[in-house]
Amino acid sequence: MSLVMDIWTICAVSAGALFFLAGTVGLLRFPDTLTRLHALTKVDNLGLGLITLGLLPQTSSLLLAVKLVIVWLLVQLSGAVVTQLVAGAIRQHGADG
Amino acid sequence: MSIASVFDIALVALILAIGASTILVRTAFAAVVMFAVYGLLLSIAWVRLHAVDVALTEAAIGGGMTGLLLLGAVARSRSDDVDRVRVGYPVRLAAGGLCALVVAGLAIVVLHPPAAVPTLAPVVMENLPPSGLGNPVAGVLFVFRALDTLLEKVVVLLALLGVWSLAPDRAWGGTPGLQVYAKPDPPLIFLAQLLPPVGIVFGIYMCWVGAKDPGGAFQGGTVLAAMWLLVIVAGLQKAPAISRLWLRGLLIAGPMLFLAIGLAGWVFADAFLAYPEGYAKPLIVAVEATLTLSIAVALAMLAAGPPERAQQQ
Amino acid sequence: MNAATLFGLCGAALVGIGLYGLITNPEPLRKILAFNLLGSGVFLLFGMIARRAAAAGLGGDPVPQAMVITAIVVAFAATAMAIALVQRLADETGRASISSDSSDAVDGEGKS
Amino acid sequence: MSSLLFAASVFVLLTVALGLFAILRRSADVDRLMAVQLLGTGGVAILLLLAVASEMPPVVDVAVMLALFAAFAAVAFVRNASGVSREARGE
Amino acid sequence: MPATTVLDATTADGALLVLAIVLPVVGILLSFVLGGRYAERIAGVLLPAGFIVACIIFLKVWQGGEPLIYIVGGWQPPLGITLRADGLSVAMMVAMAIVICLIGVFAHANFGSRAASVETRAPLVFWVMLMAISGAMNMIFLGGDLFTLYVALELLTFAAVPLVCLDGRVETLQAALRYLLFALLGSILYLVGTALLYGSYGTLDIVLMSQRVRLEPATLAAATLMTLGLFAKTALFPLHLWLPPAHAGAPAAASAVLSAVVVKGSFFLIVRLWFDALPGLLSVAASQLIGVLGASAIICGNIVALRQKRLKLLIAYSTVAQIGYLFLMFPLAFSADPSPHHYGDALTAGMLQTISHATAKAAMFMAAGLIYAALGHDRISELGGIARALPMTMFAFGLGGLCLIGLPPTGGFLAKWLLLEATIATAQWWWAIVIIAGGLLTSAYIYIVLSRTMGPPNAPLTLYAAVPKYQEVAALGLACLSVLLGLVALGPIDVLQVGRPEAPMAGLR
Known part of the structure; x- marks a missing residue:
């Protein structure tokens, strides 16, 4: 059982880390700010999300697992709001802020 | 070399690079942004140093609140992004030499630890049980070195009064100049409605868990302060006028209770700032809880700045 | 070299960086930033000392850790006060810079 | 398992560091803000990995703390960008 | 590490030390919640109370010949914090308490608050900060732990900076x-x-x-x-x-x-x-370096003071110079041929200089403030005739000046005399030149100010505001104290040696 858990952790964490890489590359290579924002959100929800999911089986207590999920949700929330705020600011003032 | 030390080396390199660019980068805004990132990395460094209490404090105060404060300041003085007057080359060279000297001196000291590293950890652990606390750092803050902690609260209050004292006379007693959005900003309001409940629960959790695990009044108070600021900035609630009695009362409630319990220790436990046997833990928890509130109010008001508008009657 | 020493060296370097910024940066806001860097370097030195003294089943000596917490709060209070001063000054003068005399230059020489 | 999680945290750290430096070279403030956001998320991920890898559950609290403060930089930035501050100063 | 550490214990009356720190803290907290209207009254009760506590501590230490010790929370160092009142601390405590109290009397005119009015900014800030300074100073004098002293130092900074602006x-x-x-x-x-x-x-x-x-x-x-x-x-x-x-x-x-x-x-x-x-860790070379800094401060501070056009700036630069004297005690105490006698003498001289400068300088700033209030300016060249208009103020200024110059029987004289004695005893004549030159320069600018004020006015003197008598009395009181300080040589000066280590030069060097 624990082997299956470990494999799951390895797969999910690796995938999450890859999404970090993908998001970063996107942030670097995409031409304009809005698409870069799009790349950023991938890091928030998929990168961190997969890492969280991967870590869940390794946690020692339920409270800890709940906290992990809360962290992910919080980052999702702030990521979503930040994206909105930044996009709004861009629409008003152009990309220079 | 283990993978953990690879991580440490990468982290240190990143911290130094970002620290240096905070100094060298051209615009003030970029420097402040760098600093926000820097605080974040520093709290990871504290985790690596096995100082989770400090990591929490750094994340909340060093990174979070200080970043907030600096960003607010740089936002207000954006129009002042004038060409920087640079100091002369000889001065920079002299300063560089001096700093290199300081770094070299400190590095020698760091690389030559004393033969027997002195530590108070065993003494702390030995004397911790009577207080009923499980967190040794809380033990040091509230039992062994309680005087420092009490004085530090007074320092924060004085700093707050110092900030307030910068108000123009006509605005005294009014509301701080914390800007709110002129028009409601839906995403921000959404955030200000959703985040504070979580934050408040977490702040209370920090304060409560601080007795046995990392956490405590400082960290909890900072979270509460940040949430309050968020609600004010989003325009959901007005900043309080600084003349409000409840505000002043909350500010001093924590230090006052701390002091009162300290003085009571004179009568009931034969020393100032000693806790009577068996009552230590509830008393400390009570002090921490009130301090959390006081710190929250004090930090929020510190970040909000001096009063700028006279109080509307 | 263990982790504690590594972070200790990092702290030492940050003290130098912060000091340099404090001396050479004429803008008050940047000086405040530099002061915060300097402060965090000092805190890391405390952290190294605490970590080095790990004993009794603890990851570090709690006494310096507690001192760092106190010092962080004090540093925040100082930053808040300095920023309030800078802003008031900016409101009064319309620009945020210490008067253009050579004080900063002399500071640098004074300490060297 | 622990060393694998450490390796993952090194990977994440290096990635976001790379992104950070590349972006900070650009001069637009929005890009800088995105870099902060990226590093914030990366920092949270690193802390979670460290918490599990070094078996220090309280470290998760640090991650919660960072996550709570994650949006503040953007809030302060937008306040700046929307120009409200300038108006408020004029009153 | 030898286990010879004798643990200190809380001495009888050690509780007074806690009181000296707690009183101002209570004052700060109460002023916050009761508001600016009461801040002055709170300070009016607590500052004199603090002075009385300081006096009692002084008497206990002087008569007992033993330092007072209080162990906070019952936790012995290194874990806990001790408060310790030795001779140096009690002498400074009493001196600073009395200076602060008289400054409080003086400040009533500027920061007095009328009952039943609304809270205003300056009075609240001033009185709270004054109490904070008194508490921080007590903490600095009594603190036995270097980190507690750091917190006290910050307390002092945060109280002092808002007063400037x-x-x-x-x-x-x-x-x-x-x-x-x-x-x-x-x-x-x-x-x-x-x-x-x-x-x-x-x-x-x-x-x-x-x-x-x-x-x-x-x-x-x-x-x-x-x-x-x-x-x-x-x-x-x-x-x-x-x-x-x-x-x-x-x-x-x-x-x-x-x-x-x-x-x-x-x-x-x-x-x-x-x-x-x-x-015993300070090397002779390092102590000489500190002495050189002190000497440069004396010479430069005095010369710059001499060239000032405004009275308050002149007094401020004279502070720079007088601070220089304080640092002359280091080369004299840590000289090449150490003897406990000179060591003690230099320390005594330094402390005496600290205290006499405190009293004299406070008196002079008060006098300058009164002149400013009366004339609306403090340009030295236009001060003619003010001595006739404000005789008591100028008398206070003059007495303070005498103390700074170091004429007998002032405290400044005694301090400088002890310093000179130490220079001779330790064969470091070069410091004697600095001390004497400093005295001459000081007398030059004091003379300039005094002769200007006693001379005839350039234009008919118009006084903008009446100067309250009690303000003049406060300034004069401090000036008289600075003069009378010379008399401590007859007795209380011994208190400075209480609690000093027996053999200060323990062979580390």
Whole structure:
């Protein structure tokens, strides 16, 4: 059982880390700010999300697992709001802020 | 070399690079942004140093609140992004030499630890049980070195009064100049409605868990302060006028209770700032809880700045 | 070299960086930033000392850790006060810079 | 398992560091803000990995703390960008 | 480590030490919640109470011949914190308490609050900060732990900076900002030293540290950084740049408290560090270097003071110079052929200079403030005739000046006499030249001011405001104290030696 858990952790964490890489590359290579924002959100929800999911089986207590999920949700929330705020600011003032 | 030390080396390199660019980068805004990132990395460094209490404090105060404060300041003085007057080359060279000297001196000291590293950890652990606390750092803050902690609260209050004292006379007693959005900003309001409940629960959790695990009044108070600021900035609630009695009362409630319990220790436990046997833990928890509130109010008001508008009657 | 020493060296370097910024940066806001860097370097030195003294089943000596917490709060209070001063000054003068005399230059020489 | 999680945290750290430096070279403030956001998320991920890898559950609290403060930089930035501050100063 | 450490215990009456610290703290907290209307009344009760407590502590220590000790919370160092009142602390405590009380009397005119009015900014800030300064100073004098002293130092900084810019003018804001940056740099350097010392000895308790201290790189680095930081806070030449604008721009009562009291806090810490925490560690060369800085401060400060056009700036620069004298005690105490006698003499001289400068300088700033209030300016060239208009004020100024010059029987005379004696005894004649030259320069600018004020007015003198009698009495009282301080040689001066280590030159060098 624990082997299956470990494999799951390895797969999910690796995938999450890859999404970090993908998001970063996107942030670097995409031409304009809005698409870069799009790349950023991938890091928030998929990168961190997969890492969280991967870590869940390794946690020692339920409270800890709940906290992990809360962290992910919080980052999702702030990521979503930040994206909105930044996009709004861009629409008003152009990309220079 | 283990993978953990690879991580440490990468982290240190990143911290130094970002620290240096905070100094060298051209615009003030970029420097402040760098600093926000820097605080974040520093709290990871504290985790690596096995100082989770400090990591929490750094994340909340060093990174979070200080970043907030600096960003607010740089936002207000954006129009002042004038060409920087640079100091002369000889001065920079002299300063560089001096700093290199300081770094070299400190590095020698760091690389030559004393033969027997002195530590108070065993003494702390030995004397911790009577207080009923499980967190040794809380033990040091509230039992062994309680005087420092009490004085530090007074320092924060004085700093707050110092900030307030910068108000123009006509605005005294009014509301701080914390800007709110002129028009409601839906995403921000959404955030200000959703985040504070979580934050408040977490702040209370920090304060409560601080007795046995990392956490405590400082960290909890900072979270509460940040949430309050968020609600004010989003325009959901007005900043309080600084003349409000409840505000002043909350500010001093924590230090006052701390002091009162300290003085009571004179009568009931034969020393100032000693806790009577068996009552230590509830008393400390009570002090921490009130301090959390006081710190929250004090930090929020510190970040909000001096009063700028006279109080509307 | 263990982790504690590594972070200790990092702290030492940050003290130098912060000091340099404090001396050479004429803008008050940047000086405040530099002061915060300097402060965090000092805190890391405390952290190294605490970590080095790990004993009794603890990851570090709690006494310096507690001192760092106190010092962080004090540093925040100082930053808040300095920023309030800078802003008031900016409101009064319309620009945020210490008067253009050579004080900063002399500071640098004074300490060297 | 622990060393694998450490390796993952090194990977994440290096990635976001790379992104950070590349972006900070650009001069637009929005890009800088995105870099902060990226590093914030990366920092949270690193802390979670460290918490599990070094078996220090309280470290998760640090991650919660960072996550709570994650949006503040953007809030302060937008306040700046929307120009409200300038108006408020004029009153 | 030899296990010979004798643990201190709380002495009888040790509780008074706690009282000396707690009273101002209670005052600060109460003023916050009761509001500015009551702040003055609270200070009016607590500051004299603090003075009485200081006097009682002084008497106990003087008569008992033993330091008072209080162990906070019952936790012995190195875990806990002790408060310790030795001869140095009690002498300073009483002196500073009396200066602060008289400044409080003086300040009633500017920051008095009428009952039943609304809270106003300046009075609340001033009285709270005054109480904070009194508490911080007591903490600095009594604290037995280097980190507690750091917190006390910050308390002092945060109380002092707002006083500089109480009137909110641009110049004073700039002065306050510069002062704050210098002070923060100073305290952070002090903190580095604290960290390194803790890393080496596992304690920050001054007594324990003095028993454990060894000559090694970490200790030297720590001591150097701490001393540099404290130099910046004490405004020792060449780190004095912040002082003149800050002290000259503040309201008179604030200038008096800043110049007379606040800079003495960080100076006292330097003394604590080198004489108590790290005894015998200061090398002869380093002490000579400190002496050179002090001497440069005396010469430069006095010369610049001589060229000032405004009275308050002149007095501020004279503070820079007088601070220089304080540092002459280091080369004299840590001379090449140490003997406990000269060591004690130099220390006594330094402390006496601290106290007499505090009283004299407070009196002079008050007098300058009264002149400013009466004339609406303090340009020295236009002060003609003011001596006739405000005789008591000018008399106070003159007496303070005599003390700064060092004419008998003032405290300044006794201090400088002891310093001169020590220079002769330790065969360091070059410091004697500096002391005498400094005295001559001081007398030059005091003479200029006095002769100007006694001379005829250029234009008919118009007084803008009547000067309250009690303000003049407060200034004169302090000036008289500075004169009478010379008489302490007859008795109470012995108190300074209470609690000093038997053999200060324990063979570390």
